[in-house]
Amino acid sequence: MTLHFNGVSFQYNRKAPVLNGLDLVVDDPATVLLGPNGAGKSTLMALAASHLSPASGRISWRRKTATTRRTRAAYRRAVAWLPQEIVAMPRLTVREQVAYCGWLKGMSRADAWDASADALARVDLTGLADRRSHQLSGGQKRRMGLAGALTHSSELILMDEPTAGLDPTQRLVFRNLLETLTNDVYVIVSTHQTEDLADSYRHVVVLDRGAVCFQGSIADFYSHAGTENGGRRKQAEAAYAHFVRGEV
Numbered sequence: 001m002t003l004h005f006n007g008v009s010f011q012y013n014r015k016a017p018v019l020n021g022l023d024l025v026v027d028d029p030a031t032v033l034l035g036p037n038g039a040g041k042s043t044l045m046a047l048a049a050s051h052l053s054p055a056s057g058r059i060s061w062r063r064k065t066a067t068t069r070r071t072r073a074a075y076r077r078a079v080a081w082l083p084q085e086i087v088a089m090p091r092l093t094v095r096e097q098v099a100y101c102g103w104l105k106g107m108s109r110a111d112a113w114d115a116s117a118d119a120l121a122r123v124d125l126t127g128l129a130d131r132r133s134h135q136l137s138g139g140q141k142r143r144m145g146l147a148g149a150l151t152h153s154s155e156l157i158l159m160d161e162p163t164a165g166l167d168p169t170q171r172l173v174f175r176n177l178l179e180t181l182t183n184d185v186y187v188i189v190s191t192h193q194t195e196d197l198a199d200s201y202r203h204v205v206v207l208d209r210g211a212v213c214f215q216g217s218i219a220d221f222y223s224h225a226g227t228e229n230g231g232r233r234k235q236a237e238a239a240y241a242h243f244v245r246g247e248v
């Protein structure tokens with residue numbers, strides 16, 4: 001039940017490597033990925049989603065890889081991805097765009113259409129289902145992207161900053177959704193929001209300059225805070241500061 005990165009290296013164009021021989025094993029259904037701006041979190045997520053291909057090394061989910069066209073289709077059915085930027089398709093309604101995500105993953109049009117209603121309900125977006133997708137606000141677009149990732153039944157969902165731009169009510173909706181999701185599927189969430197880590201996740205990975213500088217349970221992470229005072233939020237901030245050196 002694991003996501004494996006074995007010796008994975010990646011660089012954009014001819015720039016310096018973002019990941020250089022990264023080894024990482026994630027086998028907890030509720031994992032959060034932390035790290036400063038530019039650490040390589042989005043790159044790691046896009047590689048795990050097979051949207052980017054490593055220059056060297058191997059990535060697998062439950063022994064599936066995405067190295068050929070055929071294996072990539074099966075891999076992408078198993079692994080859903082919510083990227084940081086959600087692109088609205090101007091001629092589609094919100095529900096059509098969500099259903100389209102299911103169809104891209106191999107669902108029939110009818111099944112994808114049916115599943116899209118449930119996915120929209122789970123992100124509290126049913127009321128906007130018939131609106132043109134490009135007319136949504138930033139936070140609404142993010143929720144539409146999340147609904148797209150929920151439409152087909154995947155085994156692992158990678159979410160890149162899913163709560164960025166969400167109002168407090170929608171963050172709560174997301175937190176509740178996460179709780180139910182992690183009973184059935186594996187979820188890896190990249191975020192900068194550390195205040196409620198313990199409510200939503202069991203496992204923490206901290207990435208800094210393309211390298212894993214911490215991996216362990218939530219309790220283990222908090223134990224590096226160096227203080228018992230200040231509540232969970234301050235402890236998470238202190239533990240985070242213990243591991244990272246800052247923006248790249």
Ligand SMILES: Nc1ncnc2c1ncn2[C@@H]1O[C@H](COP(=O)(O)OP(=O)(O)OP(=O)(O)O)[C@@H](O)[C@H]1O
Nearest residue numbers: 012015018035036037038039040041042043044248
């Ligand atoms: N399309 C791109 N072309 C060239 N370099 C890129 C591209 N995308 C990211 N980078 C670089 O790769 C490095 C890692 O970026 P990445 O977006 O993975 O970091 P991140 O940890 O997700 O950051 P943030 O928290 O700001 O989202 C950074 O140095 C960034 O400038």
